[in-house]
Structure formats: C-alpha cells, structure tokens
Amino acid sequence: MNELPIELLQSSQTPVYYYDVELLQVTLERLVKAASIDHRFKVHYAVKANARPEILRIIQSAGLGADCVSGGEIKAAVAAGFPADKIVFAGVGKTDKEIKLGLSYEIECFNVESIPELKVINELAIKAGTTATVALRVNPEIDAHTHKYITTGLSENKFGIDMCQLDAAVKLAQELPGIKLKGLHFHIGSQLTCLDSYKLLCDRINELTSKYSQMGIEFPIINVGGGLGVDYDNPDENPVPDFTSYFKVFKDNLKLSGNREVHFELGRAVVAQCGSLITRVLYIKESTTRSFAIVDAGMTDLIRPALYQAHHAIQLVAHDSNKRETGVYDVVGPICESSDVFAVDEKLPVLHRGDILAIRTAGAYGEIMASQYNLRKLPGAIFNK
Ligand SMILES: Cc1ncc(COP(=O)(O)O)c(C=O)c1O
Structure with a gap:
C-alpha cells in the first residue's frame, strides 16, 4: 500500500485530514469481491462514518448503497449519486420532516426502532398517499464485547425493539395500511474484532425467521447492520479488513431461503x-x-x-x-x-x-x-x- 506522501504533508496547512484515495479504492474492490460470495448479499455504506462528498462519490461508484441516520445524510447520499432505492434510513429519533423526506425520495427502507415511530411513519405515509417499506430493528440481546459507548444490541441500549415486544410490532406493521413490512434489522455494535458475536447474531436471526415462517410471515430482507472492526494499532500491516472471513460467517451461519436478501451496513471498515x-x-x-x-x-x-x-x-x-x-x-x-x-x-x-x-x-x-x-x-x- 502507499506510504504517506512526506512532501505533501509537510507543506500542508495543519491540522488537516489526509485521505489515501487509492487505499479506499482497493478496500472497496476487496469488499465488493468478498461480498460476491452470495448474490443476495447487498452492502450499504454507513454514511455516518464519513460523509465527505469526495469519499461518498467514490463509494457510490463502487456500487454500494447508503445507510443514513438523518435527513442531512439522505440528502448527502442523493447528492453523491446514491440511487434512492439503495438508501436505508435508521435512527431512534427520526423527525416528521425527515420521515417525509425519506417518503418523498421513495427510499428503499425505513429501519424502524420503536412502535410509536412505526405509527408515525404509517400516518405520514398515508397522508403522502404512499406506503413506506419498513424493516423492524430488533434489539437482539447480544453482547458485542466492545466499548460500552459502541455496544448497541443490549436491552439497556436505546436502540431497536425489545425481543419481548417484537411480536406486537410485527402484528401492527402487518395491519397498518401505510406500511409494507419487508425486513428485520439488527446492529449489535461497532469495532468488533472477533467474529464470534456475528455467529451468535446469525443464530438469533435463524431462530426468529423460522419462528415467523411457521406463523406464515416471511421477511425478504434481513439487515445484519455493520460493526466490522479495523486494526488501529497496525494500520500498515492490516490496511484492509478481512472482508472474506466476515462475509463467510454469514454465508456459513445464516439460513437463507429463496431470494431473501442480506443487507450489511459497514462504515468504519470501509473508510477508517x-x-x-x-x-x-x-x-x-x-x-x-x-x-x-x-x-x-x-x-x-x-x-x-x-x-x-x-x-x-x-x-x-x-x-x-x-x-x-x-x-x-x-x-x-x-x-x-x-x-x-x-x-x-x-x-x-x-x-x-x-x-x-x-x-x-x-x-x-x-x-x-x-x-x-x-x-x-x-x-x-x-x-x-
Ligand atoms: C444501525 C447502524 N448500522 C451501521 C453502523 C455502522 O457501524 P460501523 O461503522 O461500525 O460499521 C452503525 C454505527 O453506529 C449503526 O448504528
């Protein structure tokens, strides 16, 4: 990989961020190749990690979708060329204005984090004369063993719908006329360097999809979130994360029927x-x-x-x-x-x-x-x- 350009950096105003565009491109090539292990695997870049327009444009050219957590991120993703039907929208506190924006762009999916939010999206979709495609974000009660500020999959965290409320949320989502329930969404935390937590996540997803399948409910989309970690101590030895092993965990452990898509939302692993x-x-x-x-x-x-x-x-x-x-x-x-x-x-x-x-x-x-x-x-x- 490229070394740091000494003359360029010594002559620059500081502080400044320096981005190695070639490394980003190599990272994206390896990511796309590793994800092609299964044609149902679709990667959305988590815009929150870095929303610089130059970076977003490179990532969208590689064919990734965008995972956004605000109206501002949706606008930035659209401006960078991400097609709206490859944009997903997560976040525990979506405002009415942001929901309307997502509806007006006809984005691919709202990742819904609570029953009250589901009801508001339904009302706004009906008012707009449309239906919102929705995945319910489940809080899967899995400890990602990472820093407490970047653990998200435990019931003490504010994210997602508790497992015990999921049946009610699924039932409601099926009944609401402004909602098209398509998926389940998970994200257990960030900077995960051991893939074992992802195996546990796959087990939890398999339990849920088979339970709902027996009830006659199928989810065409399973979104497993992001969180793959990077090597902060040895950036030159490990400039590109081990995407092959990461996707293999899901290929080997997730039970996928038919054309069910698996969505991934990687941020840090792409740009760190x-x-x-x-x-x-x-x-x-x-x-x-x-x-x-x-x-x-x-x-x-x-x-x-x-x-x-x-x-x-x-x-x-x-x-x-x-x-x-x-x-x-x-x-x-x-x-x-x-x-x-x-x-x-x-x-x-x-x-x-x-x-x-x-x-x-x-x-x-x-x-x-x-x-x-x-x-x-x-x-x-x-x-x-
Ligand atoms: C729902 C969701 N998806 C994806 C990500 C991206 O995580 P990472 O950058 O660790 O891949 C986050 C990070 O906070 C998140 O909350």
Whole structure:
C-alpha cells in the first residue's frame, strides 16, 4: 500500500485530514469481491462514518448503497449519486420532516426502532398517499464485547425493539395500511474484532425467521447492520479488513431461503484506514514527570481518544524518522480540556517543534465528528489523487 506522501504533508496547512484515495479504492474492490460470495448479499455504506462528498462519490461508484441516520445524510447520499432505492434510513429519533423526506425520495427502507415511530411513519405515509417499506430493528440481546459507548444490541441500549415486544410490532406493521413490512434489522455494535458475536447474531436471526415462517410471515430482507472492526494499532500491516472471513460467517451461519436478501451496513471498515489526521508539533514541554508533545490538532478534530479511550497509531512524517533516537511523549492537543489527549507514553522518534505527525486510522468517525469548540476552524481535507 502507499506510504504517506512526506512532501505533501509537510507543506500542508495543519491540522488537516489526509485521505489515501487509492487505499479506499482497493478496500472497496476487496469488499465488493468478498461480498460476491452470495448474490443476495447487498452492502450499504454507513454514511455516518464519513460523509465527505469526495469519499461518498467514490463509494457510490463502487456500487454500494447508503445507510443514513438523518435527513442531512439522505440528502448527502442523493447528492453523491446514491440511487434512492439503495438508501436505508435508521435512527431512534427520526423527525416528521425527515420521515417525509425519506417518503418523498421513495427510499428503499425505513429501519424502524420503536412502535410509536412505526405509527408515525404509517400516518405520514398515508397522508403522502404512499406506503413506506419498513424493516423492524430488533434489539437482539447480544453482547458485542466492545466499548460500552459502541455496544448497541443490549436491552439497556436505546436502540431497536425489545425481543419481548417484537411480536406486537410485527402484528401492527402487518395491519397498518401505510406500511409494507419487508425486513428485520439488527446492529449489535461497532469495532468488533472477533467474529464470534456475528455467529451468535446469525443464530438469533435463524431462530426468529423460522419462528415467523411457521406463523406464515416471511421477511425478504434481513439487515445484519455493520460493526466490522479495523486494526488501529497496525494500520500498515492490516490496511484492509478481512472482508472474506466476515462475509463467510454469514454465508456459513445464516439460513437463507429463496431470494431473501442480506443487507450489511459497514462504515468504519470501509473508510477508517484511508484517513489520517495530520498535525504539527507546536511545543515540546517537559514537566517534572512527563514530556508533552503539544500538537495543533485537538479533540475537536478527532474526538475518539477522548470519547472512547481509543488509541490511534501515531507516526512521525519525516525522511529521517528512522535515524532519530526514541523519545516517550504524551501527545496532547491545544483544547482547554484535560481529556484532550491523543496518546500517553507514546514511543516516537525524538520530536522537535514543527515536526509533522500522522494520527492514523482516522478516516471513520474522525472528520465527521469534528466540532468548532474553542471557536476553532474545521480541519478540512487533502487527497493523494
Ligand atoms: C444501525 C447502524 N448500522 C451501521 C453502523 C455502522 O457501524 P460501523 O461503522 O461500525 O460499521 C452503525 C454505527 O453506529 C449503526 O448504528
């Protein structure tokens, strides 16, 4: 895979996001090839991971659909060329305006998260003289063993319809005239690095589909959500996630009858490795116990370390990086918050004011979560193509 372009990054304004477009394209090629293990597998890109228009256009050209969680994301997906009939819309708090927008575009599916929401979509669809295609999001009570802020499939989480309320939701969805019930939707969490939780999910889905089949109810769409993790510690060794093993779990474990489609909603696995946050060292500050590398990027540009205690590999972008002695630094930003820390005790080549660092694997949930707290400018982006 491509190395970081040292001259380009050294001459750029910082902080800035750098995207390796070639790596994104290779990732998409491998993803599409791996998903072709079964013609019923359809991948929707989770727009929330990165909604930069240049990135969205590349992803839609690879033939993926879009998984959106707001009206804004639906508009961005349409503007980037995703066909409306390949757009699905999830989220626990869809507003009336957003539902009407989805109806007006005749999107592929609303992933419905509660019975009250189902009723509102029904009313709005009837008023608009149409029917809404719907998948019910089930809270499958499966522990994804990931960070508590990115676990979504447990009853204490706000997402999805509890298993004990599912029969009532299915019955209601079948009765409502503005609703066309087509599927069941699941998403157990994010940054899953062990595929065993997906096997448990397949078992749970098989139980449900066979139970409903015996009741004469078939679901032509099963949406298994996203969540495939990436290697944050070794981005160069593992630049592309193991899509082959991921899709094989579903191929081997999901019981698929006839033309039932399986939808996947991958976000992080598509875009994380192609993005790095590029930042400049402002000061090296020695305290009695620590050496701080104070950089010009902060938690406003990349919030994952502060929000999820996430660790991103950090790399010095310099021709002489292999020749320098090793130092140990706390890499911190300029924001007035103690949580504005990218790494503690990070081993790096000895750093100087003006050095450029790349905070790797930042393409997903990076730029899109940037804020202007402290009245900072948003970081912006550069590309290698
Ligand atoms: C319903 C749903 N689908 C898909 C995703 C994408 O997850 P990931 O980026 O981990 O693949 C999320 C992430 O929050 C989600 O909530």
